[in-house]
Amino acid sequence: MLVIAHRGASAELPENSLAAFERAIELGVDFVELDVHADPAGRLVVTHGRPRPGVEYPTLEEALELMRSRVGAMVELKTPARYRRYDVVARAVRLMSADDVLVCFQRAALEEARSLRRGLRTVQHVGYGVSIRAAARGAWAAGFGNSRVTQRGIATALRLGLVPLVYTVNDEARMRALADAGVAGLFTDRPERALRLFREPARH
Numbered sequence: 001m002l003v004i005a006h007r008g009a010s011a012e013l014p015e016n017s018l019a020a021f022e023r024a025i026e027l028g029v030d031f032v033e034l035d036v037h038a039d040p041a042g043r044l045v046v047t048h049g050r051p052r053p054g055v056e057y058p059t060l061e062e063a064l065e066l067m068r069s070r071v072g073a074m075v076e077l078k079t080p081a082r083y084r085r086y087d088v089v090a091r092a093v094r095l096m097s098a099d100d101v102l103v104c105f106q107r108a109a110l111e112e113a114r115s116l117r118r119g120l121r122t123v124q125h126v127g128y129g130v131s132i133r134a135a136a137r138g139a140w141a142a143g144f145g146n147s148r149v150t151q152r153g154i155a156t157a158l159r160l161g162l163v164p165l166v167y168t169v170n171d172e173a174r175m176r177a178l179a180d181a182g183v184a185g186l187f188t189d190r191p192e193r194a195l196r197l198f199r200e201p202a203r204h
Helices: 018-027 060-067 080-086 088-095 107-116 151-159 172-181 191-198
Strands: 002-006 031-038 044-046 072-077 101-104 121-125 141-145 163-167 185-188
Touching (some): 018 060, 018 191, 031 060, 031 088, 060 088, 072 088, 080 088, 101 107, 107 121, 141 151, 172 191, 185 191
Parallel strands (some): 002 031, 002 185, 101 121, 141 163, 163 185
Antiparallel strands (some): 031 044
């Protein structure tokens, strides 16, 4: 089971902060997920919501430098079509290492990214109007919302050769159930729980 720290160790420390990313790395997660927008000056900044004037955010470059050679990053581009004039897809791809993965709801952004870097792993979030069959063309994984994922969807992803991932899962019983259903990775605000479940040796 891939343990993906959603916005870092975000139940413990402020989400999408360098401190939350550092804590997730210390815990031993497989990936740290972060959200990226362009601010009004065109900088790629790490925040879930649209950047607000007067608020300082980590830059994508700072976040990826912290993670480089220590943990894989899952870089989620938020509404990249809105920031097309800033060339956010190409700039993000240039900053990413071979261990990193690009995540998006907008299929066109993922297609552009794969055209820029052959072999780049991408996660196409599905649902909310995005079909899993569309996601199958070129993606590495399909991301399902926790409230919407079904056994049928998981089976379809596996049949299409996609890695099934689910976001955002914080309840341990739910984590176990999704693992039993064939899910291969979980985005979680509580990575320590997932690591305890899936990394610690079973007690007899």
